[in-house]
Amino acid sequence: MPKSAFVAIAGRPSAGKSTLVNALCGEKVSIVSPVPQTTRNTVRGIVNKSEGQLVFLDTPGYHVSGKKLNLRLKGLSDVAFSDADIVLYLIDATRKSGPEEEAVAAALAPASARLVAAVNKIDSPDADPSAARAFVAERFPKAPALEISALRGTGLRELLAALFALAPEGPAWYPEEYYTDQEPVFRIAEIIREEIFARMREELPHAVYVSYVDSARMADGSLQASYDLVVERESQKGMIIGKGGSMIKRIREEAEKGLAEIFDYEIRLKLSVRVDPNWRKNDKTLDKIIF
Numbered sequence: 408m409p410k411s412a413f414v415a416i417a418g419r420p421s422a423g424k425s426t427l428v429n430a431l432c433g434e435k436v437s438i439v440s441p442v443p444q445t446t447r448n449t450v451r452g453i454v455n456k457s458e459g460q461l462v463f464l465d466t467p468g469y470h471v472s473g474k475k476l477n478l479r480l481k482g483l484s485d486v487a488f489s490d491a492d493i494v495l496y497l498i499d500a501t502r503k504s505g506p507e508e509e510a511v512a513a514a515l516a517p518a519s520a521r522l523v524a525a526v527n528k529i530d531s532p533d534a535d536p537s538a539a540r541a542f543v544a545e546r547f548p549k550a551p552a553l554e555i556s557a558l559r560g561t562g563l564r565e566l567l568a569a570l571f572a573l574a575p576e577g578p579a580w581y582p583e584e585y586y587t588d589q590e591p592v593f594r595i596a597e598i599i600r601e602e603i604f605a606r607m608r609e610e611l612p613h614a615v616y617v618s619y620v621d622s623a624r625m626a627d628g629s630l631q632a633s634y635d636l637v638v639e640r641e642s643q644k645g646m647i648i649g650k651g652g653s654m655i656k657r658i659r660e661e662a663e664k665g666l667a668e669i670f671d672y673e674i675r676l677k678l679s680v681r682v683d684p685n686w687r688k689n690d691k692t693l694d695k696i697i698f
């Protein structure tokens with residue numbers, strides 16, 4: 408009998424969860440950036456092996472804050488941790504554990520019997536894997552603990568073996584050729600957002616969401632897709648447009664390049680910027696974009 412399991416990836420912002428999902432799937436499933444709190448949705452990545460199927464749930468980095476957006480993101484992560492068959496707890500070996508790491512460990516305590524820990528970024532000269540291991544051994548003494556580099560692909564085979572060892576027998580949830588179940592409209596918005604996260608600094612990336620407007624198939628088979636980059640304030644609008652439109656042009660061009668790697672038809676983007684004051688505090692907007 409083949410095995411199948413939903414595996415929620417848990418960890419602090421920037422621990423490398425999305426990098427890991429992409430490495431495991433061998434495809435660009437979830438966007439990555441050096442800015443903490445990049446992931447805002449539960450993004451699924453599917454891995455098929457001879458043992459069976461693992462469906463990874465990339466979650467928003469666990470950040471405890473009273474802000475409405477953060478509470479929503481934490482809520483998504485909490486649901487994934489409690490629903491999943493297995494929790495894969497990713498610890499960033501380059502950062503000291505502190506209150507934020509303690510909060511993740513506390514949230515995962517109820518899942519301790521179905522938890523695998525992975526110490527990430529062991530390739531980095533700043534990594535202290537033994538400190539991270541000691542932290543895990545104290546909180547989850549019975550959990551398997553591995554050392555990996557999501558960036559380099561080190562230790563992933565052993566990690567998959569540890570996950571399949573915990574996975575129950577069951578049929579695959581998705582056809583074998585699937586590596587994600589995301590709709591194109593969402594994936595395109597995410598690739599645009601990734602370019603914004605790569606280029607904008609400080610508060611700005613967090614103040615943007617990408618909203619689908621419309622799209623049309625052209626006679627040559629390409630897709631013309633329009634999206635709004637929505638910011639919170641007029642001043643941010645200028646920053647995202649850049650001098651003479653240089654920044655938004657760059658975002659568009661780089662996103663189109665990224666999309667060419669994912670889709671087998673050309674996607675041409677039309678990007679506009681609009682202001683939606685304080686969208687991060689607006690329940691209706693959050694309902695639409697956080698899922």
Ligand SMILES: Nc1nc2c(ncn2[C@@H]2O[C@H](COP(=O)(O)OP(=O)(O)OP(=O)(O)O)[C@@H](O)[C@H]2O)c(=O)[nH]1
Pocket residue numbers: 418419420421422423424425426427438439440441442443444445446447466467468469527528529530531555556557558559
């Ligand atoms: N050196 C090193 N860097 C890594 C590794 N894995 C991820 N990173 C880097 O860590 C940063 C954050 O990676 P992400 O994959 O976006 O992290 P995340 O946990 O998904 O972050 P959020 O979505 O914000 O919670 C990026 O700059 C990655 O390149 C690793 O194994 N080694």
Ligand SMILES: [Mg+2]
Pocket residue numbers: 424425426437438439445446465466467468
């Ligand atoms: Mg992420």
